[in-house]
Amino acid sequence: MAADLTRVGTGRLRALRDALAAGRLPVPLRPEDVGDASALLGLEPAAALAVLDAVLAERAADTRPAQLVWTGPHPVHSAARDTSVVLRELFERAATRVIVAGYAFDHGREIFAPLHRAMVERGVAVRLYLNIAVGDDERDAAPDAIIDARVAGFLRDNWPFGAPPPAIFYDPRPVTTERFTSLHAKCVVVDEAAALVTSANFTSRGQHRNVEVGALIRDPVFVRALAAQWDNATSHHLFVRHDR
Numbered sequence: 314m315a316a317d318l319t320r321v322g323t324g325r326l327r328a329l330r331d332a333l334a335a336g337r338l339p340v341p342l343r344p345e346d347v348g349d350a351s352a353l354l355g356l357e358p359a360a361a362l363a364v365l366d367a368v369l370a371e372r373a374a375d376t377r378p379a380q381l382v383w384t385g386p387h388p389v390h391s392a393a394r395d396t397s398v399v400l401r402e403l404f405e406r407a408a409t410r411v412i413v414a415g416y417a418f419d420h421g422r423e424i425f426a427p428l429h430r431a432m433v434e435r436g437v438a439v440r441l442y443l444n445i446a447v448g449d450d451e452r453d454a455a456p457d458a459i460i461d462a463r464v465a466g467f468l469r470d471n472w473p474f475g476a477p478p479p480a481i482f483y484d485p486r487p488v489t490t491e492r493f494t495s496l497h498a499k500c501v502v503v504d505e506a507a508a509l510v511t512s513a514n515f516t517s518r519g520q521h522r523n524v525e526v527g528a529l530i531r532d533p534v535f536v537r538a539l540a541a542q543w544d545n546a547t548s549h550h551l552f553v554r555h556d557r
Contacts, residue, residue, distance in 0.1 A: 318350060318352050318364075318368050319387070319391070319393070319394060319395055319398070321349050321350045321398065322398045322401050322402050322405070323369065323372055323402050323405075324401075324402065324405050325348075325349070325350065326350065326365055326368060326369055327369060329347065329350055329353070329365060330362065330365040330366065330369065333358055333361055333362055333365070334362060340357075340358055341354075341355065342354055342355075342356070342361065352364070353365075377531070378530065378531055378532040378535075379528050379529065379530045379531070379532065380392075380393075380394055380399075380528065380529040381393040381394065381526075381528065382394050382395075382396050382399050382509065382511060382526070382527040382528060382529050383395065383396065383524075383525065383526060383527075384396040384397070384513050384519060384520060384521065384522070384523055384524065384525035385522075385523060385524035385525065386524075394529060396511060396513050396519070396520055396525055396527060397424075397520040397521060399509060399527075399529050400424065400501065400509060400520065401427050403501055403503045403507060403509060403529075404425070404427040404428040404431055404503075405427045405430075405431070406503065407428070407431045407435070407437045407503045407504060408435060408437065408504050409437060409438065409504050410437065410438045410439075410440075410503075410504060410505070411428060411431070411437055411438070411439045411440070411501065411502065411503050411504075412439075412440050412442070412500075412501065412502040412540060412543050413428075413439065413440070413441045413442065413479070413500075413501050413515075414441075414442035414496065414498045414499065414500050414501075414543065415441075415442070415443070415444070415496075415498070415499050415514060415515045416444045416495060416496060416497045416498070416499060416514055417444070417514040417515065417516050417519070418443075418467060418470070418471045418514070418515045418516060419470065419471065419515075419516045419517060420471075420516065420517040420520075421467075421470060421471025421472055421473070421515070422471075422473050422474075423517075424471075424515055424520065425471065425472060425474075425515075426474070428479075429472075429474040429477075432477050432479075433477070438480070439479040439480065440479065440480050440482060440543070440547075441479040441480065441481050441482070442481075442482050442483070442484075442496060442498070442543065442552060443463065443464065443467055443481055443482070443483050443496070444483070444484075444495055444496040444497070445459065445460055445463050445483045445484065445485075445487050445488060445496075446463070446487065446495070447459060447487050447488055447492065452492075456485070456488040456489055457557070459488050460483060460485075460488060460555060461555075461557055463483075464481055464483075464555045467481070471515075480554060481554070481555045482547060482552040482553060482554050482555070483496070483552060483553060483555060484496045484551070484552055484553075485552075485553050499511050499512065499513060499514055499515070499519075499527075500539065502536060502539055502540045502543070505533070505536055505537050505540045506531065506533070506536060507529065507530065507531050507536060508529075508530045508535065508536045508539050508540075509527055509528070509529050509530075510527055510528055510530065510539075511525060511526070511527025511528070512525045512526055512527060513525035513527060
């Protein structure tokens with residue numbers, strides 16, 4: 314049963330546990346009450362609380378330096394965490410700083426909502442590294458116009474929340490010197506304490522439908538090194554901030 318809860322975020326499980334313990338949920342539990350935690354249906358309140366407590370305790374005690382992260386069909390026996398759940402939890406737990414680097418983005422209202430809340434409620438600073446693609450019909454266009462259009466498109470389609478926006482950085486080579494280059498990395502670094510490195514784009518397909526593999530890494534040496542790689546590349550102007 315616990316395996317059926319692997320796709321449910323820790324925050325959601327904790328809210329269900331608190332509501333059940335406080336008697337705010339009807340008995341027996343209904344599908345509309347538990348949502349994606351359907352493994353709890355049919356259980357008596359005491360049994361549901363025991364399951365929730367066990368899953369939450371296991372997650373809190375998990376000190377492995379790396380966990381397998383997966384998008385796609387799960388086999389019956391799987392130790393993998395779900396990509397979208399891991400990403401949401403990372404954003405929900407962010408306290409000071411988040412680095413996001415990605416190649417493709419869509420459905421940002423869903424994906425980035427917890428990150429925007431972290432910025433509003435806790436003042437989390439966010440750097441977002443964005444791929445700038447240049448079409449064949451844009452080779453003669455002014456580089457600044459291309460970059461402005463791509464950033465505006467990202468904010469329009471994936472950051473509908475308004476202020477505060479993330480600090481957006483980009484690799485200038487595709488629009489200046491090297492046509493066939495891409496920012497193809499997909500990773501998140503949170504508070505220099507945890508990192509998600511994944512094949513999954515920040516898209517509905519990457520988060521929910523494709524087959525994607527990644528790793529949630531809590532090794533502090535690796536996480537600090539990854540954060541420093543982005544910081545150092547930025548300080549040496551390999552990435553440029555979009556300030557217009």
